[in-house]
Amino acid sequence: MKIVFNPPDNKENQYISLMVAPLRESGFEIYPLDSFFSSYKHFKSIDLVHLNWFENVDDSSFFVAFRSFFRKMIVLLAIKLFRKPLIWTMHNRSSHEKGLRFFSRTLTALLVKWADRIIIHSHASASILAQRDRQTTAKIIYIPHPNFINVYGPIQPGPEDSNLLKLLFMGVVKPYKNIELLIKLAREFNKELQLTIAGKPSTDKYRQELEKMATGTDNLNLQLRFIDDAEIPSLFREADLLILPYDLESSLNSGTAILAFSYGKTVICPLIGTIADMDEMHADMLIYNYDDKHEHEPILRKTIAKAVALKKHSNHIFKEKGDRLLRYVQYRNNNHQIGVDLIRTYRELLTDKFNKNT
Template sequence: MDSPTKIIFNPCENKENKYINILVDGLKRHGFEVNRLDDFLSSWKHFQSIQLLHLNWFENLDDSSAASMWKSYFRKLVVLAAVKFGNKKLVWTMHNRISHEKKSGKLSQALTRKLVVQADAIVIHSTVSSAILATQYPGIQADIIHIPHPDFVDVYGPMIPNKVEDINSKLRLLFIGAIKPYKNIELLIGLAKKFSSEIHLTIAGNPSSDSYRNELQAMALGTYNIALDLKFIPDEELPAYLHQSHLLILPYSLESSLNSGTVILAFSYGRTVICPRIGTIDDLRAGDNILDYTYRSESEHAEVLQFQVEKALELWKNNPNSLIEKGLYMRELIQKQNNKKNVSDTLIQLYESLMN
């Protein structure tokens, strides 16, 4: 019997994101032996056995302190040097336009340039990524492979069926995911205050720091149409959060955001979104089934976001089921365009083409 092909998929596990589980499980079912990046240089024998490395978010650095940031940077340079020395195949997935972290921005960009130069293939999840790469890295040599972000249908448990009696007197908006400054949570709190009698906003997720948690709590103090669930949301609770909303509101930064797993999560559980026209949105070509928008400045962002909330309110008041219907349409669409089995199969085809 042939021995399994040994690869590294980094990270190979992530308790906060089933994206990794979906891809790694698909690779294992196909017979790949998936190893951890931390073990890459554990022994000469193990190093020799690895044929391919696939790196996700590798350009992100630990910016908790200057010392940690530089240590993280040099450790990753060692990994890239070892990959080159061992003549290993290298795949990198481009998840963002630029790193979301401001402190390590320049070092992260330097690391990204090295990844782009060294990679045999770059996986992109949205069509616009190809043009961004061509602009930022003229003369890029790596193969650029478009593989959609996998759907999350039933991954966090079954979708809770919708019922007419679930509708109450306010439009229920939900933000869910890691709570970080680039996600513009402050905009949401300010917006909710303007619509205190018409919308109810839930913000659910774990803040990036205690100071940021305190800042958001202070902003929302005394506002009775905002629920702050500032904690890690367990997987099994996600369907209920989604079910209790009419739609998600995700005012991401267009400067850095490119793809969004939370957008795919919303569609997977039958909810549409208010969201900037990032790559994930653009690729789906879903027309008015998504309340998308664009902006050129922070002040304009606040204006167009408010306009989309007003639009959602009008749709909901005219037909209480209209937003749910859009969400169900999106669920069907991504099961075709982002089918997780097709995504895994395409990734496996890429690996085999590189190693053969």
Template sequence: MDIIFNPPENSENQYIRILVDQLRERGYQIHSLDNLLSAGRTHFRSIRLVHLNWFENVDDSSFLVALRSFMRKMVVLTVIRFSGKKLVWTMHNRASHEKKLSFFSRTLTWFLIRWSDRIIIHSRQTEYLIRAQYPSATQKMVYYPHPHFIGAYQQPESKSGENGTTLSLLFTGMVKPYKNLELLIRVVSEFKDTVHLTIAGRAVNPSYEQELRWLGSAASNISLVLKFVPDEELLELISACDALVLPYDMASSLNSGTVILAFSCKKTVICPEIGTITDLGERQDLTFHYRYKNPEEHANALRQQIKKAVRLKQENPNTFTRLGQQLYNYVQAENSPEKAGDLLDGTYRLLTESKK
């Protein structure tokens, strides 16, 4: 079956590669969305289904750029809708992380929810959100856990035991304002030499990079690696830390592939109670989780969880090895890529073989 899975590849996101590989193993021919309208009538007619990821995101670097991106995406959605092709959309976030021109993203989300034949969700929080805000879309939801990354990387041996009693924390991912890194730097700097933090990832723009470098320069216990981090280097950084710290914005975040990556590498996390965390159920206690309502509460809650982690590290450094192993065992059993591939395959076939 010829389908579009967008994006079909992403060198910085193994999630895409894992799912595309699963689909190809099941006989799907994967095509790029960019060629839907430009590759000719025969190609257009051959496409049975379109699956979109993060399609609601709009570049908000300027109004004209955002408007152009929005209009292009609306044309694509309209063509998909009125050509009768089946549309599947994965809802990754509660709302767009881009705040300046969020109207465009909200509008795209509105159309995606109404025009999608199925909405893929990776957390139960997403289900509750859709039920509350878009009750008519409830029947479209298909839940499966975010696939793990076990085997996607060549994992080095953990080196966290080499840190002595110092708690070693790592933030990794695209470095953007919604990830509350300014707050993280401020809180971690209070702990002096009992905590060391590494922030690794490419900054969204040079001005934000400079802002973080200025903030980090005042703290001797913070290292900044503000660049694209290749897989091999990323895994070395993860192996050297005790835990990943991910102070996400709860107003926009639902799922986190980085949390699943941490568990896949036998690491626990310090993280707000986003959907990926609450889906753990009673296993949430294997992580350092918290909730907040405003920036002040966030700083206090994050501070308390880091204090708890410092105390556990000083009492018994092996605690983090135990927590990481238990989380690894959980995602290995519950978040298999094969399960995700089977559910996607079943969803696609149900849609394309129906008379609707």
């Protein structure tokens, strides 16, 4: 079976590799979307197309956004006209790009309407899709997000005992992740916590803005660069827990939260879809919620203060919570079973298509 899986790789996130590996092991031939129109023979040979983050459009300028949108429309129209089975994975509530949203909204609407199957990684996604189009319910497939246990190397022993709370933010550094808010709050808790921000900023301009904001903040460790896979276990080793102050307007799933749990760390995080699904483990996380962006700062401040107090009460409390979360994702987010579910989804879709065409 020949399929297009887009993107075929991601140097900043092993999610793609984890999803594709069982497909290759089962004999699927995986091709990038860039090869889709390389020849008519190749185009015709593709049995199925699976798209991830396809609705995202670079909004750095109108021309760049329009060019990206136009190319993606051609791809979707070709898939539709030639009746190629289409699977779309819904990763976000909406595109994180704030400008020129018409393009991403249009692509999302077509993906919801034209996809034969929609894979979701959190149950909250199903209700969001139902609000957009009730007819999507029949084509939704829930598959848990894969775990990252030992993917970046083995777990390393935790930090030395200290009353100082050590927080880590890790991931691509983008405005919707509220890094500015983290820097502001780090200043307020100057004597009680240390914050490390590790990840490559989306633009050089944004990096410079954050560096300027952080000037004179003694308890802040900025590592605004690409973080090599081999560095991830040591970053986790030095942290008590991860802090992920996502924007609830667009955020839905978090691979970084699953990564934290995979390395025995708990999180400070709003109640996004990934966290909501783990209701039986909520006691082991520091979860908060807010109704509008103006509430985010005071609620996050209160949550950080709670973490500081917990650390002062017990040096090992976050390790105990992290260990329980590690066992949870090892079982619930089982990578082998996820591969089995994905392959079954492909085969059932292709069987349905074959039966309809005969």
